[in-house]
Structures are given as structure tokens and as C-alpha cells.
Amino acid sequence: MIKDKIVKGAFGFGIGTGISRVLGLVREIVFAHLFGAGMVMDAFRVAFRIPNLLRDLLAEGTLTPAFLPVFSDYKIHKSKEETIKFVSLVLGGILIITGGITLIGIVFAPLWVKLIAFGFTGDKFLLTVKLTRILFPFLIFISISALVMGILNFFNHFFTTGVAPCWFNIAIITLGLLLAPKLGIVSIALGALLGGILQVIYQLPLLKKEGYAPFPKFKFTQDVKRVLLLMLPIAIGYGAVKINVVVNTLIASFLADGAISWLSYAFRLMWLPVGVIGVALANVALPFASKEISHNNQKRFKETINTSILYGILLAIPVSIGLWFFAQPICKIIYQHGHFKVLDSIATSQAVKFYCIGIPGLILARIIATGFYALKDTKTPMKVSFITVGVNLICALTLIRILDFKGIALAASISNLVNAVILGLLFKKKITSITTTEVTESKER
Numbered sequence: 490m491i492k493d494k495i496v497k498g499a500f501g502f503g504i505g506t507g508i509s510r511v512l513g514l515v516r517e518i519v520f521a522h523l524f525g526a527g528m529v530m531d532a533f534r535v536a537f538r539i540p541n542l543l544r545d546l547l548a549e550g551t552l553t554p555a556f557l558p559v560f561s562d563y564k565i566h567k568s569k570e571e572t573i574k575f576v577s578l579v580l581g582g583i584l585i586i587t588g589g590i591t592l593i594g595i596v597f598a599p600l601w602v603k604l605i606a607f608g609f610t611g612d613k614f615l616l617t618v619k620l621t622r623i624l625f626p627f628l629i630f631i632s633i634s635a636l637v638m639g640i641l642n643f644f645n646h647f648f649t650t651g652v653a654p655c656w657f658n659i660a661i662i663t664l665g666l667l668l669a670p671k672l673g674i675v676s677i678a679l680g681a682l683l684g685g686i687l688q689v690i691y692q693l694p695l696l697k698k699e700g701y702a703p704f705p706k707f708k709f710t711q712d713v714k715r716v717l718l719l720m721l722p723i724a725i726g727y728g729a730v731k732i733n734v735v736v737n738t739l740i741a742s743f744l745a746d747g748a749i750s751w752l753s754y755a756f757r758l759m760w761l762p763v764g765v766i767g768v769a770l771a772n773v774a775l776p777f778a779s780k781e782i783s784h785n786n787q788k789r790f791k792e793t794i795n796t797s798i799l800y801g802i803l804l805a806i807p808v809s810i811g812l813w814f815f816a817q818p819i820c821k822i823i824y825q826h827g828h829f830k831v832l833d834s835i836a837t838s839q840a841v842k843f844y845c846i847g848i849p850g851l852i853l854a855r856i857i858a859t860g861f862y863a864l865k866d867t868k869t870p871m872k873v874s875f876i877t878v879g880v881n882l883i884c885a886l887t888l889i890r891i892l893d894f895k896g897i898a899l900a901a902s903i904s905n906l907v908n909a910v911i912l913g914l915l916f917k918k919k920i921t922s923i924t925t926t927e928v929t930e931s932k933e934r
Contacts, residue, residue, distance in 0.1 A: 492796050498647045498773035499800070503765050505651025510761045512658035517757050518823060519665050520677070525828025526750035526837075528613050529674045534753045535606045536620030537681060538738060540594065540628045546724040547587060547628065548635035554775060554862035555719035557639040559712065561779040564643065573703050578713045580636060581705035587629045594625040605735050608742030616674070623678040630685035637692045643776045644699050649692060651769065656691050657684030719867050726871030733881040733904060737897045740885055747833065748894040754824060754833075755840030755898060758816075759848060762808040767852030770797045771859045778863035791920050794860040798913075801856050805849040812848070816841040840898045847902025850909040857912040864919070873911045877904040 524530045545551065556579060563572040594601065598621040602614060609617055638650040664680035672679070696702050709717075741748045774797040781790040812819075817838040825834040858870040881904035888896030 492792075494777060495770070495773055495793065495796055495800070498645060498777070499769045499797075502647035502651035502772055503769035505648045505653075505655075506769055507765045508652055509654040509658065510764050512655050512662070513757060514761065514823060516658045516661050516665075517754060518826065519662050521754070521824045521829035521833075522827035523665060523669050524674060525830070526747040526754070526833045527828075528746055529616065531746065531749045532609070532613055532617040533620055533674050533677055534749050535602065535609070535738060535742075536617045536678070537624055538734065539601050539605060539621055540624050542734065543590060543594070543628050544631050545727045547583070547590075547720075548632045549638065550727050551720050551723045552583065552632060552635045552716075553639040553642075553772075554859065555716050555723055555867065556636060557643060557775055558779040558782065558863055558865055559716055559719070560639060560643060561776070561783045563712075565780070565783045569700065573701060574706070575712055576636075576640065576701055577703035577706040578708055578710055579716055580633070580703060581707040582709055582713050582717065583632050583636060584629070584705055585707060587632045591625045591628055594628075595622045598622045598625070605738055606742045607739060620674065620678045623675065624681055627682050627685040630682075630689050634685070634688045634692065637689065637696050640699070640701050641692060641695060642772055643779075645776070646695055647769075647773055649695055650772070653688050653691050656687035657681065660684035660687055719865060722867040722871040723862070726867075726874040732878050733901060736878075736882055737885060737901065740889060741894060741897055744894055747836070751833065751836040752840050752894060752897060754820075754837045755844050758819065758823070758837075758841050759812070759844040762805075762812070763848060763851045763855075766804045766808065767801060767855045770801055770852070771855040773797070774856060775859045775863060778860060782863050782865075790860075790863065794856070794863075794916075794920075797856045797859070798853060801852045802849070805852045809845045809848040812845040813842050816845070836894070839895050843892075843895050843898035844902060846899065847905035850902070850905035850907070853909040854905065854912055857909065857916050860916055861912075861919070866919070869915055869919075870912060873908060873915070876911060877908040880904040880907050 520530060524533075560572070560575070563575050598618045599614075602609065602617045602621060606614075606617065634653065638653065641650050660683040661677055661680035664676045664683065668676035668679070693702065737752070738749060741752060774793055778790050778793045781787075781793060817835070820834045820838040820841065824837060825831065861867065861869050881900050884900035884903050885897050888899050890896070892899060
């Protein structure tokens with residue numbers, strides 16, 4: 490049954506992701522212990538946010554949902570040789586695109602820093618530029634990893650793809666602890682770059698075992714362009730959503746030192762359940778839903794998405810409530826060490842409370858968007874994302890006057906809930922249309 494497959498897949502991916510998220514928290518503890526929540530940590534947060542934003546536009550958030558439905562069509566309807574060639578061509582295209590963006594990113598790093606953190610000046614600005622240049626090549630390796638992840642998810646290797654980001658956290662933690670006394674925050678940037686490389690290497694043996702370890706081919710064929718065209722609306726949609734991050738960072742850069750870090754530490758705590766629940770359900774639902782669409786089985790497709798949504802609701806709400814009530818003791822236990830003081834712990838826990846209001850919205854939006862992507866409809870989530878940008882901007886500018894940095898967290902939550910509600914209504918309309926089409930075609934036959 491599809492329910493059993495989703496539960497089994499989500500459990501495997503969730504366990505892998507959970508291990509990764511725990512290591513992510515350990516990473517944040519190391520950050521807090523070594524660098525606290527001051528100027529140096531703010532510089533790294535902004536520097537990493539730039540390539541990480543592009544990662545969402547070109548890697549897991551965009552490449553995987555655009556690539557996997559087309560890969561599913563190839564796998565089911567064409568030969569293995571044709572499928573391998575297709576993967577090689579997509580890999581080559583991704584290398585050309587990310588390589589070019591990385592080069593531009595390194596050369597024009599001062600401009601990107603100014604755009605995302607206009608309030609940074611002096612040594613804070615120069616350090617952020619330096620870290621940005623070190624971190625930009627991370628984009629290339631994480632995009633390759635996203636392509637590999639899509640293939641492995643198709644073959645139900647959910648635990649492997651879920652646990653792969655552990656290597657990113659392991660590299661940062663290790664280099665940070667070993668090299669921070671000599672290199673300072675640069676050690677963390679080098680660790681992030683190494684982590685991206687290790688994340689790819691870890692998945693390659695299993696990819697080879699499945700018979701898909703292709704060398705890149707550099708030619709933009711019709712099907713490669715098809716993937717890129719599917720990616721474009723997703724990238725624009727993600728870009729629109731990530732504008733919220735840029736806007737919120739820009740606003741926070743004018744606040745007191747530590748505001749960006751408090752929000753980042755809080756976001757990490759909030760993102761733990763989202764990663765374990767929402768990302769797991771979305772990543773598992775996509776290959777199953779794509780296979781059903783490739784087999785033209787609309788009934789099982791709807792069952793796949795609806796089951797994932799139900800599980801998302803049942804898990805998201807109690808998690809949000811629990812995180813709200815236990816935000817302060819959790820922040821104290823996890824972060825309050827070394828240079829991370831009591832004030833930092835209190836401020837972070839306040840941000841956590843306002844962030845966790847939006848957890849159900851984040852989880853459900855990811856799952857519902859998966860349904861659109863499996864249908865190769867990448868434009869609808871993009872259009873909805875533009876609405877959420879406006880909602881976030883209005884709320885952030887309004888609430889910051891009342892709640893200071895906490896208003897930024899609440900604005901993000903409100904926009905996430907709005908995103909989920911609109912997507913849900915539109916998806917309901919779309920699957921109703923599919924059902925109507927099935928009935929009409931059945932009568933005609």
C-alpha cells in the first residue's frame with residue numbers, strides 16, 4: 490500500500506535527516522562556544538547566506554523536483570542507455586551553470602555583501618567579503634549532490650540521501666575545533682566547502698551500484714532544456730521566498746550586533762522539525778508521485794499527496810506547540826556555553842517562539858508543492874511565492890517597530906502560513922480538475 494511505502498520511506502529519510510539535524514545543532518553549539526553571537530558570527534552568517542541562497546535556487550530545492558519527474562519518464566519509458574545519457578547531459582549543464590555563477594560570485598563578492606547586508610561597514614564588511622569568496626565554490630558540489638540525491642530517491646534510498654548532509658556538519662565541526670585557534674572564522678568557511686565535497690563523495694558508491702555513475706556531457710539538448718525550463722519557475726519561486734530571507738537580513742543588519750545571529754540560531758532550532766518531518770515527507774512523496782504520473786495513475790497520485798499532507802498536519806501542530814513552551818530551556822541547554830551568554834539565550838528563545846508559529850505552514854507548503862512538481866506544474870507555486878514576499882515585507886516592516894528582531898521571525902511565520910493556505914486551495918482545485926477529466930474520459934470510452 491502507498492501509505493506503508495510513504496511511512497517507510499519518510500521514516501528512513503527522517504532518521505537520516507534527524508541525525509544530520511542533530512549534528513547541525515552540534516555545529517551551532519560549536520559556533521556559539523567558539524564565536525558567540527557577535528560581529529564575527531554575523532559576518533559568517535551573511536557570507537554563507539549568499540551561496541546558500543543560490544543553493545536553494547539551483548540544488549535540492551530546484552534541481553531535484555525539476556529533474557526527478559523527467560528522470561522518471563526516462564526510466565519507465567526509455568532504455569537505460571538513453572537514461573544514463575540524459576543524466577550525463579544534465580550533469581554537464583549544471584556544471585556549466587554553477588561554475589559560471591561561482592566565478593561571478595567570487596569576482597563581485599563585495600557587491601553581493603552590500604546588497605544583502607547594507608548595514609555592514611569596515612572590518613565587518615571586509616571579513617564578510619573574504620568568507621563569501623571562500624564559500625562560493627560550495628554551490629558546485631551541493632548542486633551535484635542534489636542531482637545524485639534525485640536519482641537515489643527514485644530507487645528508494647531515502648536514508649542515504651537523508652543522512653548525506655551529515656558530512657557537511659562533520660567537516661565544519663572538525664575543522665572548526667581543530668583550526669579555529671589559528672584561522673578563526675575562516676576555519677568554519679573551509680569546513681563548509683569541504684563538507685559539500687564529502688556530501689557528493691559519500692553518495693557515489695550507491696549511485697554506481699544502481700548503474701548511474703555518468704561522466705558529464707556538455708550539450709544542451711531538448712530534454713536538458715526541458716529540465717532547465719521546469720527549474721526556472723521553481724527557482725523564481727524559491728528566489729521570491731528567499732527574498733524574505735534577504736529582506737529580513739537587511740532589516741536585521743541595522744539592529745544591534747547579535748540580531749542576525751539570534752535569528753539564525755533560532756531558525757536552526759525551528760528548522761529541525763521542519764527538516765525531519767516536512768523535508769522527509771516531501772522528498773519521499775516526490776518520487777512516488779512522479780512514478781504514478783509516469784504510469785498515468787491519477788488515483789494513486791492523489792492518494793500519495795493526500796497521505797503525505799495528513800501525516801504532515803498530524804505531526805506539525807504538536808511539534809509547534811511543544812517548541813513554543815520549551816523554547817527557553819532548549820536554548821539554554823543547547824546554546825548557553827562559552828561566548829554565548831544568558832542574554833543571547835533569552836533573545837534566541839524569543840525568536841524561536843515566533844518562528845515556530847509558522848512550522849505547520851512550512852511543512853504543508855513543501856508537501857503540497859511536491860504535488861505540483863510531480864505534475865510538472867512548476868509555475869503555480871512560483872506565483873503563490875510572490876504573494877508571500879509581499880506579506881513578509883509588510884509584516885516585517887510593521888512588526889519590527891513593535892517587537893524589534895522578534896517581529897522578523899513572526900513576519901516569516903505569517904508568510905509561511907499564507908503560502909500553505911493558498912497552495913492548498915489551488916491544489917484542491919487542481920486534483921478536482923484531474924478527477925473530472927478522468928470521469929469525462931471514462932464516459933467517452
